[in-house]
Amino acid sequence: MIIMLRIIFVIMLAGTSGLSCLAQSRALVFQTDFGLKDGAVSAMKGVAFSVSPSIALYDITHDIPPYNIWEAAYRLNQAAPYWPVGTVFVSVVDPGVGSSRKSIVVKTKTGHFIVTPDNGTLTLVAETMGIEEVREIDEAVNRLKNSGQSYTFHGRDVYAYTGARLAAGVITFDQVGKRLESGIVKLPYQSPKVQQDLITGNIDILDVQYGNVWTNIGQDLIRNSSINYGDKVHVLIKKDGKKVYSGELIFGKTFSDVPEGKPVTYLNSLLNFSLGVNMGSFADLFHVGSGSGWIIEVSKSR
């Protein structure tokens, strides 16, 4: 009896088992620029659920601004590291649908999988999670049956379908398609650097809900410049070379280190140097945007 029970336990814990009950250890996480007003995302999830009801279906966001590959790259990089090893992401921000852009699945060095058009969406995770291997989706095999006549909804018929089959263990990573040796497409952007106590970086994104300004300057560069909590820092923000903002700001642990309505610098949840206003919007107050061409310079005040 005890032996019997042990066997049952082994069966129930076996992650690679085909039993729907057990396979719940894998998540399939979607990101698109489709919005949630129509039935497109639901159709993608229906296809995935049809592959296997045991996959857990979740989301990053479906509110990527239409065709904005940079923001897709950013949101993916923001959320993906917090999902467990083995999680499969499907990102569909695809202005080149139907063009010659490749449909790929990458395995990261951290053991995550990402299904996406090869258009720059992987730019940031390539740096933070690392790319171990890239495979091109073989649509002769990895395409929803009876969908061959539709040329426009790759997100549902190829990406969701392939991601679900990978998450459910119906196919292995090798069975996605042939291995690509040529590397992936990356978007250009300004990397953080330090020169003579001056840290330069890019304003990656606005924390839209609150109007905070997030840079790509990591905590290491801040710490190496001997900037500590409570210190004052000088900040200069330029757009295409023209000054937009300059000021002396506290480097705080939290917004409440400054009075309401006052600006502060801090490390955000990604541990990057950021700017905010206690109970307000830095972006609105000082007319600051994000993306290519938005440069920030930071130095410790003397």
Add this chain to the structure above:
Amino acid sequence: MIIMLRIIFVIMLAGTSGLSCLAQSRALVFQTDFGLKDGAVSAMKGVAFSVSPSIALYDITHDIPPYNIWEAAYRLNQAAPYWPVGTVFVSVVDPGVGSSRKSIVVKTKTGHFIVTPDNGTLTLVAETMGIEEVREIDEAVNRLKNSGQSYTFHGRDVYAYTGARLAAGVITFDQVGKRLESGIVKLPYQSPKVQQDLITGNIDILDVQYGNVWTNIGQDLIRNSSINYGDKVHVLIKKDGKKVYSGELIFGKTFSDVPEGKPVTYLNSLLNFSLGVNMGSFADLFHVGSGSGWIIEVSKSR
């Protein structure tokens, strides 16, 4: 031992078993016009989860414009066919709540179930999926206990509750209530037709995120008129009989068949004739809307 294991496997795979672990093969998919700003949809899901934690709870959309039954019919038809047989849908767009409109559950010919007020929400799935049987919800049985004093939230107390019980196998379809022989309520709309090489149809909906214009003209009518990819077609759009747009457009496989900013016709993910602008909005550019009275005529250019 081997026999024992076989039995265990049979138990674990038995889809109709009452074990919550196994019942995960059924999804309950919600659609409403409630939005997601308040707690209403969550209360519906809480009721469903209370019926059985093993049902997988998903969504089509909760952003149907308030009281817009036509769009509810359209979104349901867009997403439902991609969910597996046995899936239960709960659609609550219900301007007549509390009136004499019936609360029903239909079984489609494809084996899906839809819980909805009988107000026209089923107009389109009735054509694409077929209606096999209609039952009226017997609220004496199929109503959340202790909810009897509330007259206004049928979505939670009757529809979510009944849908969850059906999805979890707590009740059979027969136990929903008495069979209705009178058929379902349908909304009037212009069906697609062909006369002397001229295809006429309805503009069903705008693909709001991108501004694409979707008609109810299927690929068969296009193909039967010998319209092939790369051909030019003449398009005339009228609203209540007055011309809104006319032009000669390419019938493309994808948006990238035309330069950026240029209009194109194509088959959308439902394989219906549609109009878009590469990296732009056809609806905005040419002031085109959708719904009753929006007629489109298409013919192959000679």
Add this chain to the structure above:
Amino acid sequence: MIIMLRIIFVIMLAGTSGLSCLAQSRALVFQTDFGLKDGAVSAMKGVAFSVSPSIALYDITHDIPPYNIWEAAYRLNQAAPYWPVGTVFVSVVDPGVGSSRKSIVVKTKTGHFIVTPDNGTLTLVAETMGIEEVREIDEAVNRLKNSGQSYTFHGRDVYAYTGARLAAGVITFDQVGKRLESGIVKLPYQSPKVQQDLITGNIDILDVQYGNVWTNIGQDLIRNSSINYGDKVHVLIKKDGKKVYSGELIFGKTFSDVPEGKPVTYLNSLLNFSLGVNMGSFADLFHVGSGSGWIIEVSKSR
């Protein structure tokens, strides 16, 4: 064999088992003011899913207006009672992040758990569900590993992590941290009362999707004042003591008790006295808002 099967059944049904397959009986339900445009909510869910893939992850809303603790309290109270006993809620509306506000988990008298900053979010559930016990989160134990350098995303690193561990049974409620005897923070608001046939209460919230006005006057006060369906009631709405609206309205079972475009009073899904317009918005039509200072007086018309 029969004994064997019984044991298997017991194993499979045992809610406290560590097997992921079985633990699906607990839901973890999130509420924030983060919105869904970025990856923050997904990162929280990734952390929770990493704790255990068997927890069911759901939402109340992520569209609480930024820093609006009152609305967080209201939405939590609206949805929580419909989730089963044992459900764990994580509410992160936290203007005081990084200040001295405590991070707590409460067990309600109904057997639900709520993880939240102690800032007033529990004001309303304290009345409707009751607070049985309050514990302060011991971050030395209950904090995502390797997150110690980030000072700003408690929602992910402490609240989602602790909520998931509690929902998955990794920790017991006692293991959250030390018991607090001091009670919780509550927001002030006007309680409903009756004086000489005049019922006075607060306008708690607008049903934003439809523009309905919801008060905190329960059905008991209405019934005790002999107000029955079909009766006329006199309604006076004041903001900070100044009259905004007054009128004689039907107390209806549903909106369709009055013609389209006409106002009506009714019991909403929480069984509270409310005001709406059939196919319209009471709030827009009569410029009515909600929150502190919005007082309503109701009496039966004679």
